[in-house]
Amino acid sequence: MEAMKSWLDIDRDSHFSIHNIPFGIVSTKAKSQPHPATAIGGYALDLQIFSQNNGFASLSIIQPHQAVFSQPTLNAFAALGRPMHRVVREYLQSVLLANGPFPQILRDNQILRNAALIPLKDCQTHLPLQIGDYTDFYAGLHHAYNVGVLFRGPQNALQPNYKHLPVGYHGRASSVVVSGTPIRRPNGQILSNPAAEPKQPVMSPSRKMDIELELGCFVCKPSALGEPVSIDDAPQHLFGVVLMNDWSARDIQAWEYVPLGPFNSKNFGTSISPWIVLMDALEPYAAVGIHNDVKLMPYLDEGDRKSHFAIDLSVTLTTATGNTSTISRTSAKNLLFSFPQMLAHHTIGGCPFNVGDLMGSGTISGETKAEKGCLLEQTENGKVEIELEGGERRKFLEDGDVVSITGCCGKQGALVGFGECTGRLEPAVQLKGSSPV
Structure with missing residues (x-):
């Protein structure tokens, strides 16, 4: 791609070059x-x-x-x-x-x-758009496999449906917030001793606060009730992409998710970056995602179309002492399903979309430890610690921690980037009769 130059003085490291226009x-x-x-x-x-x-x-x-x-x-x-x-x-x-x-x-x-x-x-x-509905998918194959190994072992890590369709759940649009908004640690029911019998939960602030490195995609074209959006038409329904941190309370999630999936463990806060990078700005960086070895049904088959993007993603954690550590670097190519496939699947039964609806990709992780997009994977659900700058350590997030996600495509002087998606974890509301963190 031929580099363009603006008459405006723009730093060569700026995510907002003239190639972008978010x-x-x-x-x-x-x-x-x-x-x-x-x-x-x-x-x-x-x-x-x-x-x-x-x-x-x-x-x-x-x-x-x-x-x-x-x-x-x-x-x-x-x-x-x-x-x-x-x-x-x-x-x-x-x-x-x-x-x-x-x-x-x-x-x-x-x-x-x-x-x-x-x-x-x-x-x-x-917040760039008024969001009517928000759906979070689970398209990060390496993340899904790693989490599956933690809880079900390698033989049953992926559920039988995983490679056949974009797995997802309906999120809570009211708690999607713009970057920079503080996130309060949630209270909820947790098992303080998961091995004990009978299972007896306590009310407590989450003790396993985590982040999820994701992308979000906004919808710009509505669809009607009862009318699926074809895989060929799906790209015309997509407005643009943002960075996303779908904050997660892993201990609340572990107790509540059977049989219907995440609820309070996910609905307390989802951070997105403020600048929407248009699909056309990302088009020069179109790429293939993770190869799917399962033959997809025709309504999900994109053929040879490149619907993923070579976005370099990173996550930093800054502690209350001011030390900043990079805890993950990966690529947005590490997704099994694309946003057009997510939209086509979401509407196949006739579910309508409205302008401003938001889809999340699910946690994006690579194959190596340095590429894992959440602490659940990195610490093996709290079994090991990660070491941060200054000698600090973490299994999960502590109050006062600031998490920042960045992402960009292209080369210096012509970067197409998203800026930052940042949030600081605040202490939980103190409830009468709740257990301490």
């Missing part, structure tokens, strides 16, 4: 109401100010729809569809391009530059 929702001191923006280098290009000052004067197709850039979420923009997303992104690239065709729009318009280009440090980011 969309998000920001507010500023001057404009306290949340509204759309795109990230470019160290700036947010305020799309409300840009559109209201003739920034889209040279893109006639968007002019009847400019009100979408004054909304408090990206739902209205997303609903315009992928062809419109594509032309808006390409137009913004041309406006920002060195020696581009529209220097009068922004480069040579000092008044608009001063008003619309706002340092990212001066922006408050918000």
Whole structure:
């Protein structure tokens, strides 16, 4: 891919090069109401100010729809569809391009530059879309196998259905929060002594707090009740991708998940990064995922289409003492099923989707210990400790720990990245009669 260069000074290590143009929702001191923006280098290009000052004067197709850039979420923009997303992104690239065709729009318009280009440090980011429904899948094969070995042994690590369909469960949209939002340790029923008989739970703050390294994908095109979305059409329903940390309380999960799956162990907080990287921005990095040795049914068969992405992912943990350690590095290619396959499966029975619905990939882990995307895998459910910078150790998260996920594609100077998905673990609410952590 030929590198583009902007007239704007952009750090070569910035995730928000001109090759990216991600969309998000920001507010500023001057404009306290949340509204759309795109990230470019160290700036947010305020799309409300840009559109209201003739920034889209040279893109006639968007002019009847400019009100979408004054909304408090990206739902209205997303609903315009992928062809419109594509032309808006390409137009913004041309406006920002060195020696581009529209220097009068922004480069040579000092008044608009001063008003619309706002340092990212001066922006408050918000949840980018209003999320109606959230479904979390389990498409990370290595994660599913490792967890299966821990609880069922290697012979029965994967359930018989695993490679035939994207396993998933319905999550809780109300607790999906934007990066930077603190996450409170949940209370719940746990077995303080799982080996004891009879099984007698106690009410306690979770003692096995964990993270899950995931990607999230937003839907931009609705589907009707009773009408499946075909695997061929599924990509046109996808708006873009974010980083995701699906915080997990492993001890609450172990007691509650039989027979219907996770509930309170997952619904207390899911963090996502604020900037949505459009599917078109990721297209140059399309890749194949993990090979599936099972022949899929036709409604899931993508043929040779590359629907995964070569996104380099990493997780850091910063303790209350300020020491930061990288605890995982892996690739988004480590998924067995793609987002189009997840959508096609989700709708095969007639379940409808709405604009702004969110799908999670499931924990993304590689084959080595350094590539494991959660502490459950890394510590073998608390049997071993991981060593952090400064000599600190962890089996699971402690209060005050800050977890940050990053991800990007491409090369220096032309990175397509997501920024960060960060959250700090706060102490649990103290309940009368609960056991201590």
